[in-house]
Amino acid sequence: DYTEDYIQTGPGQLYAHSTRLFAVDGVSVPYTWNHTITYDSTKGKMPFLVETLHASSVATEYSPLEEAVAFKIHASIAKGDRSNQCPAGFGLDATGPYCSDEDECAVRNPCSHTCHNTVGSYYCSCPKGLTISADGRTCQDIDECALGGHTCHAGQDCENVVGSYRCVVRCGNGFRRTADGFSCQDVNECQESNACHQRCFNTVGSFYCGCDPGYQLKGRKCTDVNECRQNVCRPDQLCKNTRGGYKCIDLCPSGMTKAENGTCVDIDECRDGTHQCRYNQICENAQGSYRCVCPRGYRSQGVGRPCVDIDECETRDTCQHECRNTLGSYQCTCPAGYRLTPNGKTCQ
Known part of the structure; x- marks a missing residue:
């Protein structure tokens, strides 16, 4: 079943159109058709500006003898939904009245x-x-x-x-077409893409990367070379690696250290507490070293052993009369009626 709208477009002239969806291989396809009908204007015009044709009950009959197909259709026409209004694309012509075409x-x-x-x-x-x-x-x-x-x-x-x-x-990698499209020119990747870490060297159709002195290339990135691993300094020097280079620093003798001005100065082990003096030993600093000594009145028993008291009274003539030993020293005494002289040894 389908419908068609008929529009009175002038005396003795009708315009009809319709749009339907048809299934073609399971897909809905829209079809649109239209036609203009002309007739004797003395017959008059439609009772309405727009009328709708309803067609239904379409049937076919085939006659084998006549080799003909006969179509039968039931159709009726009546006023349209907007029978007295011109549809879109038409304008009202009051002389008819008619619906005249609008020139969009x-x-x-x-x-x-x-x-x-x-x-x-x-x-x-x-x-x-x-x-x-x-x-x-x-x-x-x-x-x-x-x-x-x-x-x-x-x-x-x-x-x-x-x-x-x-x-x-068509240009290969590393080349670009000229503006006219007829030739290729080299692309300077070093200027356009900054593809390298430190140094870039352009070649025809390509490029390669390099590094500053003291660096080595890994992929496209430059990493510092540790020259100290290559024994670049003398045995009596200390090697210090720097970014892109190294420094050889002269070593100081044992017991000496490097001052800010680069000279070697003595380390006072007695003052900074790095000495190995033990027990009642006394630390005495020396140039580039130190020594452990016993206090006055004591004598050493050897390295790593405490100092022992010296018995000065065992020595003859230490005192004029009686000698009394003390830790690290001694004391002279006099008999009754005598006193010790300022030298601490004789009596008077």
Whole structure:
């Protein structure tokens, strides 16, 4: 079943159109048709500006003898939904009244390029190289390169331009097409991409990376070389690695250290507590070293052993009369009626 709208467009003239969906291989496809009917204007006009034809019960009969197919259809016509209003695309002509076609191209110019008026509607078209977009009004470029509609040969690339395309030379890696598209020129990666860490050397079609002195290349990155692992300094020197280089520092003798001015100065082991003197030994600093000595009145028993008291009273003539030994010293005494002289040894 389907319907068609009939519009009175003038004396003795009707315009009919309809749109339907048909299933083709399981896919719904829209079909639109229209036609203009002319008749003897003395017959009058439709009772309404718009009437709708309803068609149903379509049947076919085939006659084998006559080799003919007969169609039967039940149809009726009545006023349309808006029987006294002109549909879209038409304007009211009060002289009839009729529904005269509206020239959308002249009134609204809805197309981006070329507009074609039709009865009750319009359609847009595009110049060569362009195609109508989904909105049916604007034109968009046809990418002949992507769609394969070009004639470029092997060794050429297709470059799309608005409304057309052009065939340009194909350039390898490290090269770029010139503006005219006919030749290739080298790309200076060192200037354009800064692909290297420190130093970049451009070559025809490529490039390679390098490093500053004291660095080595790993991939495209430069890392510091530890020259101290290569024994670059004398045995009597200390090697200190620096970024991109190294320093050889003269060593000081044992017991000496490097001053800020670079000279070797003595280390006072007695003051900084790095000496090995033990027990009741006394530390005496020396140039580049130190020594452990016993206090006065004591004598050494050897390295790592405490100092022992010296018994001065065992020595003859220590005192004139009686001698009394003390730790680290001694004391002279006198008999009754005598006193010790200032020298601490004799009596008077």
